[in-house]
Amino acid sequence: CYAWDSGVDEWRLLDSAKCQASEQTAVARPAFKVNLFGSIGAGISFVPNTIDFGELFENWQGKLSESRAVLSVVIVLWVLFIPLAVLLRRMDLRDAQKFQFLPLKDEREQKGFVYKIEVFNGSKRGYEVPVGVFISVKGLNASELLRTLDDGERRNFESGGVDNFLMTTKAHLGDIRSICLTFDKTESGAGRWYVSRLIVTDCTNDNKYIFVIEDWLSPGIDSAVNCASSIDLKFSKNLVRNHLSRRMQDDHIWFSMLRRKVDTNFSRLQRLGVCWSLLFMTMIANAMWYEVADSSSEAFRIGP
Structure with missing residues (x-):
């Protein structure tokens, strides 16, 4: 009492x-x-x-014969875990290559000022993979014109994906004011390319410049975008949708194992281990309160 x-x-x-x-x-x-x-x-x-492990191991053969259903479930879970772990490990290795920042294939400067470019592609109906993408970056001190957005090693600009590049310039651009995107065509020759946003990071001072696009781009047409202000970022028309999409691809422990298109330190294989731990802990908790009241x-x- x-x-x-x-x-x-x-x-x-x-x-x-x-x-x-x-x-x-x-x-x-x-x-x-x-x-x-x-x-x-x-x-x-x-x-x-209470679970008396001493009594359990003293007569473990008898306990197993009494709990054949539980034993079967545990065996099935471990049999499923091994091939899933191998598959997700391969996907992790592919992700590590995809999210790596690689230099542009038209890189002319071996030494200079390095900029990271992140392109966030949309996932709308009618999306087509662009071919021959070029970017021009205009800064306060200098400009970089018509650089090829291609590393020459990966398949880039897939629907809903993120593509990372490294661009080296001879002169420091200063504060970046605007960018201009253009591309020759799409793979089918009759579609358009939807770009969500683009981020340029100055590796000299770690300043980030965000360009909110959220629009369809047509081949052969220059699309100029100014750097977004704090107000533009707060009132972006697809802010909620982009936030929910990232939460599903990164924060949702089950869904993100198969559909992960954002860079994160929490690998697919680690997520699988957490999910399996939750399953077994749930089974133990159910056994502890089984027929208690x-x-x-x-x-x-x-x-x-």
Whole structure:
């Protein structure tokens, strides 16, 4: 029995002289003998089943024969885990290559000022992979014109993906004011390219310049975009959709194992290990509370 001590704001354990369970106590109707004044509340807290590992290993063959269904589930889970782990490990290696920042294939300067370029492609219906993409970057101090957005090694600009490049310039561009994107055609020759946003990072001072596009680009047409201000970022028309898409691809532990198009340190294989741990912990928790009490009973109740 416990009593609430308002002086210290905590529950105090009472001795048997002040409170003890009556012989008429039942699961549905707890009864107590109390030598106290005031409002009295009653309830029952059900203690989970304990797992005696010593007894378990003493007669483990007999325990296994009694729990064939549980053993079968555990074996099936581990049989599924091994091929899934191999598959996700291969996907992790492919992701590591895809999210790597590689230099542009038209790189002319071996030494100079390095800029990171991140292109976030949309995933709308009618999306086509562009061919022959060029970018021009205009800064406060200098400009870089018609650089080829291609590393020559990977397949870039897939729907919903992120492409990372390194651009080296002879002169420092200063604060970047605008960019201009253009491309020759799409793979089918009749589609358009949807770009969500583009981020340029100055590796000299780690300044980031974000360009919100959120529009379809047509082949052969120059698309100039100014650097987004803080207000533009807050009121972007697809801000909520982009946020939810990233949450599903990164934060959702199950969904992100198969559909992961953002760079993160939490690999697919690690996510699989967490999911399997949750499954086994859920099984153990169910075993601890199995047949402890009727499902309609309450765990604890306070009040007169």
